[in-house]
Amino acid sequence: MVPTVLGRIQTRLFLLLVIGGPLTALITPLLPVDGPMSARYTATFVVLAGVAVLGIGWELIYHLIMQWRWEKDWPTIFGLLTMIPEGILLGALAGLNLLPWLPGPVPLGAFAIHFGTVWIAVWLVGQGPMRVPFVHWRFNGGRLV
């Protein structure tokens, strides 16, 4: 899929909700972090929301970078590598307890496992399986509506 700016944002939000949400719910109890389960869930879902909200800004930056590419495409590997800057920023904000509604600082290890798992799952689904239910998606620059 070669994205348009609206398609980027829609796809990110949709996949974080549909893939990232259930995956977060599943792996939260398994993360190496202390604290009551409710606080753990609050923390992981705040982080997930951070990927979504900050991601809108990131997508605008990616769209701008894409303008320098003749093909106006976004290679597969870029979708994977962008987890590095996004992970560093979000990990720092979560680790320093700077995200709203966070019950406390998020340990780096737990953040890396959660963020990395969600990112790779979302990226993998976006590489192909997404096209199965949504047959118009790839021709509409990633837009769903």
Next chain:
Amino acid sequence: MEPLTGVTNMIDVAPPLTVLPPELEQADWWTDEMVFRAGIPMYDVPFVSVGGGMGSFVTVDYLRVAGGVPASDIRVLSNLSHPWQTYEYLTRVSQLPRSRRIRSDSSSRPDNLWGFPSYAIQEAVRDRTVKPVKQVLLEPVFADFYTPLLGMVLDSMRREAQRIRYWDMLVQGEVRTVRRRAGGGYFAVQAPRPNQPNAPASGLIAYRCRDVHVAVGYTGLRFLPDLQRFREQHNDYHHVVNGYEDHEHVYESLRRRPGTVLIRGSGIVTSAVLQRLICDRLHHGAQTRIVQIIRTYVKGAHGRHAWSRRPGSHGFAYQGFNYPKSAWGGQLKARMRRREGADRVQMYDEIGGTTTPLRRLWQHHLQNGRREGWYTAYSGKLDSLGLASNGQVKATLHSPEGDRRLRADYVIDCTGLDADVAEHRVLGDLLHHGGARRNPLGRLDVEPSFELRGSASGMGRVYVTGAASFGGYFPGVDTFLGLQISAQEVVDDIARRNLCRRMGPLRSTVEWLKWARNRQI
């Protein structure tokens, strides 16, 4: 005397018509009575696809799978016995046998509406290797674009054709005309080949249908005037050939004795021909000297803005596929859809032009050729082609550096498939009698839904996809993925008219599962 019953019978039963009577030939609109009076048998079928090549296959596949239309409601009228017949011929003669990789994306699958799993995954599973998947992961920055093997593409199409009962829908024969029917719909008239299992009668047959889809491909080869002149003056079709013609004799001759070949062009066919010549040098001892003539010589990155520069070097403009990738679904597709008239032509100019993929192997070979002196590329135009006394072709090259006399044993013209649409019988007929008109680039003017403008007939529509619709709101019409996008637009439009089903996420998944299990529909 016994009555001549046999003769009487012969007189009573009129022989089947093979040409259209003048009354029908000249009329823009036909009534049922006119067809009946002419003695042409009439058969009803809701949807007819004229062409029977890749465009028909992809559209009919979409209509069967996504539209849920039964095979009995569709007829494909074609000279071809299978949809990839012309495509396979053209790829073979232009030096892409089944074992080579075509210039197409991993997920551009004519046999699969979803493009999933991609060819790379299929190849990885089949050959038990992660190499194709790794290439897709790293393309195009750290590796060449992954492209599928021609053989795999054709085998997958055969499987899908069987699955959708393609051959139950096919009637082989020559299509004579498509005319609007008074009262709505169309007549598609065909002269079926003898002994056709799906043809209801012999002689001319009129299919009375609601919608007609036309995808007849390229109308012919483009021969530059000087090449055409040479061939006609010398009656020589041996020394000067088109890259899309069978020209195996050139390679065979050059393998037997050293020679020089002039190649004209800088696109994908040029690259394939170069690869063949270089391969013959490397593996079969050929001593061929290659001289390439490039009319628009690209020295480096080019384009109007810093954010719109296409890479290029040594005469070639580099691009993974026929158009920038975003033309098939990204921002370029979205932008083009909003452009009209001269604005659209300007955008076609910006993204169009002759290009070839930047493949590391090709770069390596050409670099060797330049260094060792057996490959040279010149900028300029060839002129004054003639035959020298020793049987070689002589020509003058007009270049910015001045004129240069060249001699070669063979000239291979790789400048393309690009004839006028009116040269095709059915397309010309639609322009003269069907209400169709030309778009700003001279092909047929279609709506974003690929409905042929001006040709509506009551509740009926004509849809044109493929090369004939080039110049419309979507640029990549003559590509695998482009045919699929066009098919989606056509079937969506038919669904909007409530004449077939629209495929939502659930049914799409169910249909994909049927595809995955190769369940016939």
